[in-house]
Amino acid sequence: MNKWKDILTEFMKTEATEYVEIEVREIEHIFALLLIGSFTGMPAPPAGLVLKLLPYLGPELLIMEKRAVNDDDLFGQMAGHFDI
Secondary structure (H helix, E strand, O other): OHHHHHHHHHHHHHHHHHHHHHHHHHHHHHHHHHHOHHHHOOOOOOHHHHHHHHHHHHHHHHHHHHHHHHOOOHHHHHHHHOOO
């Protein structure tokens, strides 16, 4: 019986950790959107605050750069979705 309890406990810890990791990733995306939201038409925070928080935005900027490089061929992406 103790073996099953240990297995269940380990499973629950793994699931909880995965949920927390997903939530952290989404909070990082929201953080990036708040700091550079002026590009999307959202009201931006004061420039001084953005400059102080900008160093914490490094991973998000890398993700945005990768997406910008990969998103240059919008028609190609749509064709890929429809197997054209």
